Amino acid sequence: MQSTIVTSCHREPLGRGFLALLGMTLLLFYREVLMAQPQLPQTMAETSHYLSTSRYDDVMAFVAAIQRLDPDVRVETFATTSEGRALPLVIVGPPGVVDPASARASGLPVVFIMANIHAGEVEGKEAAQMLLRDLVSSHRKLREELVILIAPIYNADGNEPISTEHRKTQHGPEHGVGVRENAQGLDLNRDYMKLATPEAQGLIHNVLARWDPLITVDLHTTNGSYHGYQLTYSPTLNPNAPAEVIDFERATLLPEIRAAMKKKHGKETYYYGNFVDQLSPEKGWYTFDSRPRFGNNYAGLRNRFVILSEAYSYIDFRARVDVTYEFLHEILAAVKSNARKMQKVAAKADEQIRRGKLRKLGVRFEIKPWKDTEILWERCVHADSGHGSPDPWTEKGLIQRTGEIVPVKMTDYGIFVPTERSDVPFAYLIDPAAHEAIRTLQTHGIIIETLTAETKLDVEQFVIGEATRAEQEFQKHHELTLTGKWKSRSETFPAGTYLVRMNQPLARLAFYLLEPRSDDGLFAWGQFDTLLDSKIAPVRRVQEAVAVDATVTR
Numbered sequence: 420m421q422s423t424i425v426t427s428c429h430r431e432p433l434g435r436g437f438l439a440l441l442g443m444t445l446l447l448f449y450r451e452v453l454m455a456q457p458q459l460p461q462t463m464a465e466t467s468h469y470l471s472t473s474r475y476d477d478v479m480a481f482v483a484a485i486q487r488l489d490p491d492v493r494v495e496t497f498a499t500t501s502e503g504r505a506l507p508l509v510i511v512g513p514p515g516v517v518d519p520a521s522a523r524a525s526g527l528p529v530v531f532i533m534a535n536i537h538a539g540e541v542e543g544k545e546a547a548q549m550l551l552r553d554l555v556s557s558h559r560k561l562r563e564e565l566v567i568l569i570a571p572i573y574n575a576d577g578n579e580p581i582s583t584e585h586r587k588t589q590h591g592p593e594h595g596v597g598v599r600e601n602a603q604g605l606d607l608n609r610d611y612m613k614l615a616t617p618e619a620q621g622l623i624h625n626v627l628a629r630w631d632p633l634i635t636v637d638l639h640t641t642n643g644s645y646h647g648y649q650l651t652y653s654p655t656l657n658p659n660a661p662a663e664v665i666d667f668e669r670a671t672l673l674p675e676i677r678a679a680m681k682k683k684h685g686k687e688t689y690y691y692g693n694f695v696d697q698l699s700p701e702k703g704w705y706t707f708d709s710r711p712r713f714g715n716n717y718a719g720l721r722n723r724f725v726i727l728s729e730a731y732s733y734i735d736f737r738a739r740v741d742v743t744y745e746f747l748h749e750i751l752a753a754v755k756s757n758a759r760k761m762q763k764v765a766a767k768a769d770e771q772i773r774r775g776k777l778r779k780l781g782v783r784f785e786i787k788p789w790k791d792t793e794i795l796w797e798r799c800v801h802a803d804s805g806h807g808s809p810d811p812w813t814e815k816g817l818i819q820r821t822g823e824i825v826p827v828k829m830t831d832y833g834i835f836v837p838t839e840r841s842d843v844p845f846a847y848l849i850d851p852a853a854h855e856a857i858r859t860l861q862t863h864g865i866i867i868e869t870l871t872a873e874t875k876l877d878v879e880q881f882v883i884g885e886a887t888r889a890e891q892e893f894q895k896h897h898e899l900t901l902t903g904k905w906k907s908r909s910e911t912f913p914a915g916t917y918l919v920r921m922n923q924p925l926a927r928l929a930f931y932l933l934e935p936r937s938d939d940g941l942f943a944w945g946q947f948d949t950l951l952d953s954k955i956a957p958v959r960r961v962q963e964a965v966a967v968d969a970t971v972t973r
């Protein structure tokens with residue numbers, strides 16, 4: 420008994436001690452594991468239960484936390500705002516992809532996701548942070564096949580004056596949002612051509628020109644017509660973009676993403692548009708604009724793919740964050756599975772220009788029916804005065820929503836066609852005093868040369884008929900419209916005259932910026948104003964290929 424007791428007494432403490440030791444070891448081990456895998460950061464939207472959106476400092480802290488988790492994630496500053504905020508570009512790819520050269524060497528497609536260009540439209544900023552977190556945790560494998568660039572807070576200055584007075588028809592976040600414009604009062608999504616803001620200059624020069632993303636995704640919120648889609652989207656709308664790029668987006672990429680949104684998430688999405696009359700949807704669904712001052716239209720002129728995303732502002736903030744986040748994931752999945760085809764289409768578009776296949780492009784455009792289709796309409800009815808609110812798109816009449824979503828057959832006015840075309844020359848010559856225009860062309864990444872000696876050339880001059888300035892100010896400009904005719908003559912140009920050859924990949928963009936009749940070019944934006952005292956516009960066209968002595972200007 421004694422010995423049994425002793426034995427048992429002896430055994431008992433040993434057993435307890437062993438278990439305690441084991442427990443302690445396991446605890447320490449578990450703590451080690453926990454320490455090795457620190458908590459994933461949460462967005463401001465998540466921690467506030469979707470009452471608030473992130474401020475600039477919140478986004479910067481989130482990105483820093485991601486970098487602590489994964490030192491392979493890199494961050495560049497692509498611009499500094501007029502209020503002095505450094506705009507982060509987060510680079511997430513396979514180890515070793517640290518800059519544009521290593522990205523190109525990897526052969527992987529570069530996907531650029533930008534959010535918050537309009538700082539009242541905030542869910543893209545939240546969804547982009549959530550996606551970034553997935554790329555260092557649940558979706559690391561995507562980084563073996565894609566290089567992903569994220570600019571989560573493009574309009575950082577506009578983001579900060581958060582108020583509940585902004586975007587009052589938008590359903591949350593309850594604690595308010597920022598403003599549309601940057602600190603200069605300019606709309607960054609009208610600044611892609613003239614580049615009047617430090618934000619746009621940095622975006623174009625340091626992201627689009629430097630990294631050359633295969634596809635750009637631009638995240639917004641729409642408060643237009645009442646329809647049945649949680650999110651609408653748009654490809655590039657300017658028909659001067661390469662037809663193969665446009666066709667691939669419309670025939671393959673966007674339909675695949677739309678189908679995945681429906682199948683995997685049960686959500687309806689469609690091309691962006693508005694009912695021309697909310698009470699009579701059969702009158703048609705209209706997209707917005709073809710001018711490249713808008714980012715989606717601009718990207719096409721660089722021969723690259725683009726998706727404009729517009730979450731529906733009448734669903735709540737959390738639902739908008741969710742649908743934007745899901746849309747981003749489906750875009751990445753679709754780009755991954757179509758990567759080689761998309762790279763081929765883009766490379767072919769560049770190559771056709773190098774081989775001088777561009778002949779004529781549009782300078783003026785009009786909207787056109789694309790197809791007859793069924794579009795999800797929210798039934799609305801006439802309202803008496805005192806009830807209801809104006810049509811959200813046309814701002815006319817008084818209407819009341821019913822909440823009932825019905826498919827209606829109508830025409831989708833979803834494309835544009837040129838109403839006026841112009842010849843694409845062998846090269847443009849530009850007056851040596853056109854300093855502002857030259858700076859803008861260079862920021863776009865267009866290759867500029869200067870004549871090394873006085874040169875006599877057969878050229879076309881644009882003889883100005885009328886020069887009309889818009890009465891209404893827009894983005895601090897009165898846009899200029901020129902009429903006139905191209906006339907051939909022989910002319911001698913001094914050394915230092917600028918030369919833009921049109922066999923460079925950005926020829927579509929150069930054409931758009933330099934044609935005097937262009938609806939969104941540098942003439943329209945006043946960048947040649949100081950040189951308009953003569954009837955001859957300060958650009959010439961060299962129509963036929965000719966040997967010219969010139970050196971590249973930087």
Ligand SMILES: [Zn+2]
Pocket residue numbers: 537540639640
């Ligand atoms: Zn917007």
